[in-house]
Amino acid sequence: MSSLIADRRHSQRWGLTQASSKIHIDIILLLGLISLLGVGLMVLYSAGGQDSSLLIRQLIRIATAFIALLVLSNIHPDRMRDAAYWIYGAGLMLLVAVLVFGHEGKGAQRWLDLGFFRFQPSELMKLAVPLLVATYLAERPLPPSFGRLLVGLVMIVVPSLLIAKQPDLGTSILIASSGLIVVFLSGISWRLIIGFITLCASALPVLWYVMHDYQRQRVLTLLNPESDPLGAGYHIIQSKIAIGSGGIFGRGWLEGTQSQLAFLPERSTDFIFAVIAEEFGLIGVGVLLVMYLLVAGRGLYIASQAQSSFARLLAGSISITFLVYVFVNVGMVTGLLPVVGVPLPLVSYGGTSMVTLLAGFGILMSIHTHRRMMSP
Amino acid sequence: MATRFELKDHFRESRLTNDRLIFAAIIAGLLFVVVMVRLAVLQVFEYEHFDSLSNRNRVDIGPLPPQRGLIYDRNGVILAENIPTFSLELIPEKVLDLDSTLNDLAVILAMNADEVLDIKQRINQQRSFNQIIVKQRLTEQEVAKFSVNRHHFTGVDVVGRLIRHYPQGALFAHTVGYVGRINKRDQQRIDERNYKGTLHIGKTGVEKFYEDLLHGQVGYQEVETNVQGRIIRELHSVPPVSGNDLYLHLDINLQRxxxxxxxxxNGAIVALDPKSGGxxxxxxxxxxxxxxxxxxxxxKKYAVLRDSIDRPLFDRALRGHYPPGSTLKPFVALAGLESGVVNEYSKTFCPGWYSLPGKDHRxxxxxxxxxxxxxxLKAVSQSCDVYFYDLAHTLGIxxxxxxxxxxxxxxxxxxxxPSESRGLSPSAQWKHDTRNQAWYPGETLISGIGQGFNQMTPIQLAHATATLAMRGVSISPQVARASRKTGQSELQLIATETIEALPMQKSQNWEKVINSMVEVIHGKRGTARHVGKDMPFEIAGKTGTAQVFGIKQDEEYDADSIAKKLRDHALFVAFAPADDPEFVVAxxxxxxGGGSKTAAPIARKMIKQFFGITPDE
Structure with missing residues (x-):
């Protein structure tokens, strides 16, 4: 407790002298994000059948998301830590509300209709879960005791299950992993980690049992896509054709036949990676993946330079989760993972996920720019 | 102890987390390699394969919807068939500008704003890669008009389809039912994959009940298409399996x-084969x-049907609630015999009215x-109400x-x-539960003559009469007799559901009641004597007249002076031959008006038709 108070006194003293007139932005991260978003818009123009109204809608979304980024990057990380329990609690209540009053779209209840706009509480939880787990674990010395570890796991599991019930398996997995990454970064012993993984592996049959039919179907189709060419397998078959036919150099921008002739379903949203692969080839997707790695790498660097355990855990989780996003989507589109419905971050059209993603980077910038000017 | 744990070792914590961060970075690097290898496999090593699939052959996979099974009557006359038509269909995902496309189509096909709105609504309900019908049953002119302008409309095409047709028109509208477009509610109860390419589903009647049998199994084809997405040739296909044909018990001649x-x-008629329940x-x-x-x-057309005061869409045979009137009397009589309250010799004096002991009400x-x-015998054949007031009073509700x-x-x-109604057979418990009111003895009396709270459907009446005719063997009525898989010659019988014998104490009691019903038809003073004239066998029957509105104590019922809507319902049940029934009708x-005047003659015509007897002049 005493150390917490000391922390706060420090930050107040240093904060006054340092941050009065400055806008808190990390230029390197910003440049990385802007170039990814730029690539995204270019591909979207092609994938969406050269529809400029689609681009405008996406641009509006990006602008909104940048406002969120700027707001969060100018809030001191300590304030976020103070609000962690409240944000999490509110998010949890909203999730329950969604299950009770939610608005159904495409067979899943994810939306809460607030009259003036529709809102997906699961998006809020993408940030609230790592924020709370980082706050909670960093209250005491790391690595956490076994009891605190269990409490932390409960904080992760409850919202994940609520979201899986909507049903939105993709988001549920992402939220669970964002929390688990915090736990991992908190330095729990490797023995516990391996034990946990074994436990999860043995729980797979149980998971199979509680899954929805369409989710099981997707797993089965992944193992043998040709078995269901009219249903779930259609996505994977067409996606593989698109990727494979791109070759090393690609067919060129706006030249991909799979995407332009609309063989590829969901080509501007979840399967946009296949469009990139078709039109820009192996080189194009290689460059894109490197860009993702660079952005995430900057995030990891920010995490390593953070001055409190809380900030380190949160920044680390946000950066790694971003990578998880990328790899789950790419794995799904290339047929390595089941089709769980995760968009390609910063590139896929639509989704409230754009706001959440950039808000997360806002937190990273806040953590980096609010450092006290003293060497550790 | 607490203070020792409160101390945070910042250096150690930061090193701990940083180690993990480095570990995560290494994993990310490894995943990058895995993904790049996967991409290289697809894009370099399997490039030829996918390139040929994508570039030279633009492969599209399309569903081949199965042909819906046909429906026949018992003579092999077709009641539901599939006829080829052309329809205009679009796939929203492949249309560049939906609004302008629809507007242009509206001009070509002369569609009004309502129709366009309806199409837009259906587009919003479906996934964007499913086909939507713009217009069905195109005329040749319409096909020609569209074909000329076809290059303006990517994603829209004329499709030849088999469409359901009911050659008998309205004759089997309620029984065979009809198919309609698959809507949102239907989508939830079907296997969507098996309905790819299918636009219709059974909505009512036999078409709905036997949907699974009739529908069949979807097939699919891989086709090569040109740049506009039009099919050039088929690469590979799995043919669909047609749905089963259905053979019904229904006899079109009898129905007609x-x-x-x-x-x-207005009204309903149900005829059953008592031995099979058909x-x-x-x-x-x-x-x-x-x-x-x-x-x-x-x-507009639907509104006319829906809002008509006669309710043509309502299936009266299965859902119409009618008081059974005197047609209930044979059952009440049997109840009296079985419980030992009366025997065939017991007599009641009928002065034209009945009063409960100690009450004045007549x-x-x-x-x-x-x-x-x-x-x-006389009570049933002449339908004496007083006898049954007294019997009902003794039996109790x-x-x-x-x-x-x-x-x-x-x-x-x-x-x-589907959607058969339950009817209502009242009891004191029922009245207490639903209305929280006590049961009055007077209500027992009017229940005893089939009035009051009694509500039954024509199918119930026919089924109960069949059970009586079969001396207690109760078989669920069934419309479908058998099904046949395509390409097979033998029929597979559809099992009837329940066959059970009612627990009766004395089997002679059946004959006593049935004799009294034969007296209705063949007795000198029977209420339906004209039905049995010149018949080669004995017929058992019972007339009934159900009041639509109540008459005051001392008023006369005068059929001519009251409005048609308030006239009594006429009922009649019969079976023939009485000793070995093959035919039951309700x-x-x-x-x-009266059951003997309007309902009974219908039964005579049907019996003559069924047994092949020359009809009356």
Whole structure:
């Protein structure tokens, strides 16, 4: 407790002298994000059948998301830590509300209709879960005791299950992993980690049992896509054709036949990676993946330079989760993972996920720019 | 101890987390390699394969919808078939600008704003890669008009399709039912993959009940397409499996006779084969043309059907609630015999009215001056109300209720058509539960003659009569007799559901009641003597007249002076031959007046038709 108070006194003293007139932005991260978003818009123009109204809608979304980024990057990380329990609690209540009053779209209840706009509480939880787990674990010395570890796991599991019930398996997995990454970064012993993984592996049959039919179907189709060419397998078959036919150099921008002739379903949203692969080839997707790695790498660097355990855990989780996003989507589109419905971050059209993603980077910038000017 | 743990070692914590961060970075690097290898496999090593799939052959996979099974009557006459038509269909995902495309199509096909709005609504309900019907049953001119302008419309095409057709028109509208476009609610109860490419689904009647049998199994084809997405050649296909054909018990000739005999009256007729439970004819009038629903009925036309005071869409045979009137009397009589309250010699004096002990209220017999001394035979054959007031009073409502229960009154018969109604067989318990009111003895009396709270459907009445005719063997009515898989010659019989013998104490009691019903037809003073004239066998029957509105204590019922809508319903049940029944019929003629006058002659015509006897002049 005493150390917490000391922390706060420090930050107040240093904060006054340092941050009065400055806008808190990390230029390197910003440049990385802007170039990814730029690539995204270019591909979207092609994938969406050269529809400029689609681009405008996406641009509006990006602008909104940048406002969120700027707001969060100018809030001191300590304030976020103070609000962690409240944000999490509110998010949890909203999730329950969604299950009770939610608005159904495409067979899943994810939306809460607030009259003036529709809102997906699961998006809020993408940030609230790592924020709370980082706050909670960093209250005491790391690595956490076994009891605190269990409490932390409960904080992760409850919202994940609520979201899986909507049903939105993709988001549920992402939220669970964002929390688990915090736990991992908190330095729990490797023995516990391996034990946990074994436990999860043995729980797979149980998971199979509680899954929805369409989710099981997707797993089965992944193992043998040709078995269901009219249903779930259609996505994977067409996606593989698109990727494979791109070759090393690609067919060129706006030249991909799979995407332009609309063989590829969901080509501007979840399967946009296949469009990139078709039109820009192996080189194009290689460059894109490197860009993702660079952005995430900057995030990891920010995490390593953070001055409190809380900030380190949160920044680390946000950066790694971003990578998880990328790899789950790419794995799904290339047929390595089941089709769980995760968009390609910063590139896929639509989704409230754009706001959440950039808000997360806002937190990273806040953590980096609010450092006290003293060497550790 | 607490203070020792509170101390945070910042250096150690930061090193701990940083180690993990480095570990995560290494994993990310490894995943990057895995993904790049996967991409290299697809894009470099399998490039030739995918390139040929994508570039030279633009492969599209399309569903091949199965052909819906046909429906035949018992003579092999087709009741539901598939006829080829052209329809204009679009795939929203492949259309560049939906609004302008629809507007242009509206001009070519002369569609009004409502129709366009309807199409837009359906587009919003479906996934964007499913086809949507713009217009069905195109005329040749329309096909030609579109074909000329076809290059303006990517994603829109004329498709040859088999469409459901009911050659008998309105005759089987309620029984066979109809198919209609698959809507959102249907989507939830079907396997969506098996309905890829199928646009219609059974909505009512046999078409709905046997949807799974009739639909078949979807196939698919991989086709090579050109740049506009039009098919050039087929690469590979798995053919669909057609749905099973259905063979019904229904007899089109009998159905036609029944519908004609009912004429312009509203009402329902159900004819059963008592030995198999097979439904030989089932008419509900007024009716409608089911073909209107197949291609999507216009809002205006639908409104006329829906808002008509005669409710043509309502299946009276299965869902119409009618008081059974005197047709219930044989069952009440059987209850009296079985419980030992009366025997065939017991007599009641009928002065034309009945009063409960100690009360003045007079419950009237239909015969104003009374039947005099009445035994069971006379009570049924002349339909004496006083006899049954007295019997019902002695039995009590609960004994009547539990006896009628055995014959299925107040229960669904289990016929193979959806949304059958349950009817109502009242009891003291029922009145307490639903209305929180006590049961009055007077209500027992009017229940005993089939009035009051009693509500039953024509199918229930027919089923109960069949059970009586079969001396207690109860078989659920069934419309479908057998199905046949495509390409096979033998029929697979569809199992009937329940066959059970009712627990009767004395089997002679059946004969006593049936004798009294034979007396109705063949007795000198039977209420339906004209039905049995010149018949080669004995027929058992019972007339019934159900009051639509109550008459005051001392008023006369005068059919001519009251409005048609308030006239009594005419009922008639019969089976033939009485000793070994092959044919059972239940008839309800709404506002038909007396049962013997309007309902019984219909039965005579149907019996003659069924047994192949020369019809009356």
């Amino acid at each position: 006779i029944a519908a004609e005999a009912l004429g312009t009256y 439904v030989l004819a089932m008419v509900s009038k007024p009716d409608f043309d089911p073909n209107d629903f197949v291609s999507g009925i216009s809002i 419950y009237r017999c239909w015969k104003k001056h009374g039947h005099g001394k009445v035994d069971l 609960d004994r009547i209720h539990s006896f009628l229960d055995l014959f299925g009154f107040g229960h669904r018969t289990g016929i193979d058509i 008839i309800v003629v709404e506002n038909g």
